[in-house]
Amino acid sequence: MGYFLLRRTVGFVLTLLAVSIVVFAVMNVLPGDPALTILGIEASEEALDALRRELGLYDPVHVRYLDWVSGALVGDFGRSHSFRVPVSELIVERLPLTVSLALAGMAVTVVLALAMGIGAAANHRKPGDWGVMFLSQIGIAVPSFWLSILLVLLFAVTLRWLPPGGFPGWSDPVAAIRALVLPTAALALVQAAVLARVTRSSALEVMRLDYVRTARAMGYSRQRVLWRHILPNALVPIVTIVGLQFASLVTGTIVIENVFYLPGLGRLIFQSIANRDLPTVQALVMLFATIVVTVNFIVDVLYVLIDPRLKARR
Amino acid sequence: MISITARALLTAAAVAALVPAVADAQGRIAIGMQQEPTSLDPTSDATAAINVMLTQNVYEGLTTVDQSGAVQPQLARSWEISEDGLTYRFHLHEGVTFHDGTPMTAADVVFSFDRARAEDSTSPRRATFQPIESIAALDDHTVEIVLSRPDAFFLFDLAQGPAVIVGEASVETNAQRPVGTGAFRFDSWTRGDRLRLVKNADHRNADAVALDAVEFRFIAEPAAASAALLAEELDAFPGFPAPELVPQFEADPRFDVRISSTEGEVILAMNNAKEPFTDIRVRRAVSHALNRGEIIDGAMYGYAIPIGSFYPPHGPAHVDLTDRYPHDPDQARALLEEAGVAGASLTMRLPPFPYAQRSGEIIQAQLGAAGLDVRIESVEWGFWLEEVFRNKNYDFTIIAHTSPNDLGNFARGPDYFYGYEDEEFVALWDAIRTETDDETRLEMLRQGQRHITEQAVHGFLFQLPAIGIFRTGVEGFWESQPVLQLPLTEVSVN
Numbered sequence: 085m086g087y088f089l090l091r092r093t094v095g096f097v098l099t100l101l102a103v104s105i106v107v108f109a110v111m112n113v114l115p116g117d118p119a120l121t122i123l124g125i126e127a128s129e130e131a132l133d134a135l136r137r138e139l140g141l142y143d144p145v146h147v148r149y150l151d152w153v154s155g156a157l158v159g160d161f162g163r164s165h166s167f168r169v170p171v172s173e174l175i176v177e178r179l180p181l182t183v184s185l186a187l188a189g190m191a192v193t194v195v196l197a198l199a200m201g202i203g204a205a206a207n208h209r210k211p212g213d214w215g216v217m218f219l220s221q222i223g224i225a226v227p228s229f230w231l232s233i234l235l236v237l238l239f240a241v242t243l244r245w246l247p248p249g250g251f252p253g254w255s256d257p258v259a260a261i262r263a264l265v266l267p268t269a270a271l272a273l274v275q276a277a278v279l280a281r282v283t284r285s286s287a288l289e290v291m292r293l294d295y296v297r298t299a300r301a302m303g304y305s306r307q308r309v310l311w312r313h314i315l316p317n318a319l320v321p322i323v324t325i326v327g328l329q330f331a332s333l334v335t336g337t338i339v340i341e342n343v344f345y346l347p348g349l350g351r352l353i354f355q356s357i358a359n360r361d362l363p364t365v366q367a368l369v370m371l372f373a374t375i376v377v378t379v380n381f382i383v384d385v386l387y388v389l390i391d392p393r394l395k396a397r398r
Numbered sequence: 399m400i401s402i403t404a405r406a407l408l409t410a411a412a413v414a415a416l417v418p419a420v421a422d423a424q425g426r427i428a429i430g431m432q433q434e435p436t437s438l439d440p441t442s443d444a445t446a447a448i449n450v451m452l453t454q455n456v457y458e459g460l461t462t463v464d465q466s467g468a469v470q471p472q473l474a475r476s477w478e479i480s481e482d483g484l485t486y487r488f489h490l491h492e493g494v495t496f497h498d499g500t501p502m503t504a505a506d507v508v509f510s511f512d513r514a515r516a517e518d519s520t521s522p523r524r525a526t527f528q529p530i531e532s533i534a535a536l537d538d539h540t541v542e543i544v545l546s547r548p549d550a551f552f553l554f555d556l557a558q559g560p561a562v563i564v565g566e567a568s569v570e571t572n573a574q575r576p577v578g579t580g581a582f583r584f585d586s587w588t589r590g591d592r593l594r595l596v597k598n599a600d601h602r603n604a605d606a607v608a609l610d611a612v613e614f615r616f617i618a619e620p621a622a623a624s625a626a627l628l629a630e631e632l633d634a635f636p637g638f639p640a641p642e643l644v645p646q647f648e649a650d651p652r653f654d655v656r657i658s659s660t661e662g663e664v665i666l667a668m669n670n671a672k673e674p675f676t677d678i679r680v681r682r683a684v685s686h687a688l689n690r691g692e693i694i695d696g697a698m699y700g701y702a703i704p705i706g707s708f709y710p711p712h713g714p715a716h717v718d719l720t721d722r723y724p725h726d727p728d729q730a731r732a733l734l735e736e737a738g739v740a741g742a743s744l745t746m747r748l749p750p751f752p753y754a755q756r757s758g759e760i761i762q763a764q765l766g767a768a769g770l771d772v773r774i775e776s777v778e779w780g781f782w783l784e785e786v787f788r789n790k791n792y793d794f795t796i797i798a799h800t801s802p803n804d805l806g807n808f809a810r811g812p813d814y815f816y817g818y819e820d821e822e823f824v825a826l827w828d829a830i831r832t833e834t835d836d837e838t839r840l841e842m843l844r845q846g847q848r849h850i851t852e853q854a855v856h857g858f859l860f861q862l863p864a865i866g867i868f869r870t871g872v873e874g875f876w877e878s879q880p881v882l883q884l885p886l887t888e889v890s891v892n
Contacts, residue, residue: 116780117788122436124444125787126801128524135520166436167589168573177589233621241628248625250615251591345617345626347590355590359436360780 092384096377103373104156107366108149116360117141118165139165152366161370162363166356171367174352181251182348184260185267185340186333192272193279193333194326198315200276201283201322206310208288216280223277228336232270232343239266249344267344271336275329282325286318293317319390327383331376425610427872427891429884430623430635434590434616437573440559441514444522446800446882449559450637451614454885455595456497457562457578460488460507460541461553467713467802467880469553473502473563473579474541483548483834490539491602496565497583504535510563511543523560526552548832550839551803558881581607581887591616595886608874608890620752627653633872633891636884638865639752641699647867654868657701659712660879662798662862664702664753666761669792670855671817674739681854683733685723687768688761688857697756702860707847708805710861712878715843719851719858730768743771746794749782753862754796761796761857787815798862802881805843806831808850818855 119135120127136142143151155162161171204216240248246266252259290296291314299309338350345351349368356364433447440448440457454462454472462472471477474488494502513519515527531546545552555561568577576584581603582595595612598604615632617623620640626632627647638644647653668675668684675681690704703711706719734740748758755776762772772794777785786792792815799807809827812819826846833839851858864879874889 114781115784115789117784120783120788121780122443122445123520123522125783126444126523126525127521130517131520131522131524134518137518138520164436168437174589233625236622236625236629241625244629248629248631249617249622250626250631253588342619343622345591345615345619345622347588351590355434355436358779361436 092381096381099377100370100373103369104153104366105149107369108145108152108362111360111362111365112145114360118360118362121359122166152363156367156370161367164356164361164364166359166361167364171363174364175349175367175371178347178349178352180254181346182334182337182341182350184254184264185271185337185346185348186330188264188268189271189275189333189336190326190330192268193275193329196272196276197279197283198322200280202287202310202315204280204284205287205291205314206306208291213284216284220277220280223274224281226274228270228274229339229343231273232266232340235266235270236344249346251346251348263344263346267340267346270343271333271340275333275336279322279325279329283318283322286321287314290314290318316390320387323383323386323390327379330379334372334375425608425891426613427609427611427633427886427889428613428615428631430617430626430632430638431614432616432618432623432637432639434618435593438576438584438587438593439564439572440522440562441510441564442520442522442573444560449882450884451593451595452576452578452580453559453562453883454580455582455612455887456576456580456584457559457564458580459557459562460490461557462885463554463557463881463883465876465878465880467878469557472557473507477553483832484545486543486545486552487536488541488543490541492539494579494602495600496568496579497577497598498565498568500565500567502563502565502579503538504541505538506563506565507541508533508535509566511561513564513569514560521560523555523558526555526558526561548834550831550833554803559883582609582612585611603887607887609886612886627867630869632869634866634868634875636864636866636868636875638867641701641863641865644699644701644865644867652870654870654872656866656868656875656877658864658866658876658878659703659710660800660862660864661710661802661804661881662800663705663708663710663804664757664796664798664859664862665708666757666857666859667792667795667797667816668856669790669794669815669817670819671790671812672793674737674742675793675817677737677739678854679733679737680739681856682723683730683737683768684765684770684857685854686726686730686733687764687770688723688859689725689764690720690859691725692764693757693760694860696760697753698860698863701863701865703863704860705858707851707858708799708808708856709843709847715840715847717844717847719847722851723854727764727767734769740769741771743773744793745773745775746796747775747777747782747786747792748796749786750776750778751798753798757796757859761794790815790817796859800862800882805846805850808846808855816855820853823849 118139119132123131123135152162164171164174167174200216204213207213236248239246247263251263254260296309296313299313337348338354341348341350353365353368431447435445435447437443438448438452440453458472460472460474462470464470473490475491477486477488479486490504496502511527511533514521515530529545529547529549529552530543532544534542536542564572565577581598581601583598585594585596587593593614597607597610617626620643623635623639624643627635644655648655668681694700694702694704704720705711706722709716746758748754758774762774765772786795806827808818809824826842830839830842833842866875871892
């Protein structure tokens with residue numbers, strides 16, 4: 085396990101290093117000038133020049149990159165070019181929303197998908213199974229953007245049960261939860277459709293195995309066999325997909341945050357790219373990369389917990 | 399299984415629904431904004447949203463403009479201009495304080511303008527301060543500014559965001575916590591979400607201000623903007639982004655739709671420094687190929703006024719030149735053949751704004767009918783600024799020029815992205831800028847419009863409309879938009 089951890093940590097650091105170089109290079113190659121974006125088309129050359137000097141844009145690329153790396157190593161991600169405040173401040177402001185949204189989305193996805201997938205497998209080739217397959221097909225086909233708009237029209241505009249968007253902050257937990265219901269649903273329903281299909285086919289595969297028949301023959305109830313014997317053994321592919329989905333859930337918040345006008349990280353990265361705000365983009369991409377790598381790591385650890393046989397191979 | 403889950407979800411939603419939404423009391427207003435600011439200081443950032451929300455409301459200038467575009471006193475209660483048009487003496491209101499309690503005096507005016515015209519200034523519009531030769535505080539409430547040449551637009555320019563009066567003690571933090579002298583003071587800003595202002599009870603006109611609190615909500619997505627209005631989360635959306643969604647609000651008695659003109663001339667810009675647009679026959683052919691009615695109907699759902707030159711139709715010097723190049727694909731084709739460029743392949747680089755994207759596709763077809771093969775490239779804003787605006791790397795583009803008095807763009811010479819060089823017009827614009835007699839200047843402005851239309855510098859399309867959607871009973875917003883500002887001092891919610 086120690087060797088495994090070491091290998092993962094080295095891989096993690098190398099991944100972040102590679103990502104940071106790519107982001108830096110892409111943002112520098114991309115046409116666009118932060119000073120021009122901030123000061124607009126009426127600005128004089130002198131003013132643009134002064135602002136570029138203020139932002140340190142005249143330093144050579146490698147100097148700026150090394151400055152950035154040495155800062156980042158001690159937790160200083162620099163100042164945002166467009167917001168003119170430390171990047172860490174921007175992230176701290178917006179992280180709670182995006183994390184809440186992603187975690188809530190994940191939880192709803194998993195619960196919904198397991199229920200639907202196992203339910204469908206248990207009713208294989210019966211109407212329940214067809215129903216789940218039909219619904220999940222729709223879920224996969226519907227873009228979350230469009231689903232979001234439909235949800236808002238129904239629950240916020242017509243029924244007036246929930247707000248159409250915005251986030252009042254966690255100081256008012258009831259209002260905060262109300263604000264997150266529709267975005268979570270929009271995020272989770274689409275993901276759950278995919279996961280439900282994986283769960284179903286994984287469960288069906290396990291069901292065909294001899295030990296399941298043996299368990300049934302020994303007189304265990306259908307429910308007990310389903311939840312105690314089939315599900316744990318069907319989990320490996322499910323956990324793999326959940327890990328992948330968490331990454332797309334985090335990036336999926338970019339779309340959802342725009343539709344529900346939520347002040348999260350997704351909207352921040354969107355805006356920062358448009359503004360050519362390199363320090364902010366850099367820090368956010370690092371953060372997203374860290375999340376994805378960490379989740380992959382957790383998935384690997386989970387494999388071992390779920391299937392002790394895998395431990396021997398490490 | 400499914401029905402249980404669905405029922406559980408519905409129950410959760412129903413429980414949540416029992417908590418009532420915050421009701422809008424009188425004196426409070428929630429206003430939707432499409433653009434989100436990254437900072438709150440109009441003297442160091444040109445983002446339009448800053449001016450819209452804060453200039454006139456939180457920050458004040460020496461002068462201001464009213465909704466007809468006429469200059470009015472603001473922090474300066476009056477002024478005198480010398481015979482030669484060079485010396486301006488401003489008399490300031492007495493007893494004005496910044497929102498942080500420090501008094502606003504002539505020294506602050508000197509500080510603000512010196513800062514904006516300093517060597518290392520990052521003012522988004524230094525041109526405003528270019529003509530200033532000297533500025534001095536004669537006493538606490540009198541400022542004298544001497545210009546190096548007469549400037550007909552000086553008082554107008556002083557009413558804009560980059561020329562607001564800021565305090566020395568607060569200037570460094572204005573980007574996060576704006577401190578001005580206006581009728582509303584800054585309350586809070588949740589970046590990406592909302593900005594709150596509250597009434598400034600110490601303001602000299604506080605008694606006339608009906609609103610106690612103002613909340614701006616940032617909603618970029620048109621469908622979300624529409625839903626927020628329909629769900630009555632918002633009382634007003636003055637710059638509503640989607641003309642195609644307007645009919646549903648027109649049909650709904652809860653809302654008033656108000657369409658007004660802006661300073662934004664939308665043009666099909668041609669790169670005049672580049673082949674084939676160096677040939678006036680080609681530019682005229684393009685002008686003949688355009689069918690403005692079709693563009694306005696298709697791209698703006700009919701909500702725009704066609705223009706034949708580069709001057710707003712509501713302006714005092716407007717001349718209607720839309721008939722100068724009637725829509726005539728045959729004549730366009732003939733001119734292109736004469737110039738030897740029929741069938742040429744050209745690129746149209748479009749910024750990400752809906753008016754540009756939608757007009758672009760229609761114009762592509764119209765130019766195609768005249769024999770030009772146009773390829774569309776959609777680019778994002780940062781790319782447009784760098785590649786089209788700065789590097790002049792384009793054939794066609796579509797852009798709205800939203801600054802007032804911007805006919806002078808055609809006098810900026812070949813370095814400006816038009817690539818247009820015209821000494822005759824430069825001389826005319828210099829004369830316009832320094833002409834102090836209003837009637838003579840208006841006549842010269844008319845002459846200027848005719849001149850650039852005669853030269854067919856660009857394809858002139860339409861004046862960008864401001865589509866405002868308001869809850870019935872919300873009154874007092876400007877009915878025309880001479881500048882990109884949104885004064886709230888006369889707004890009331892009934």
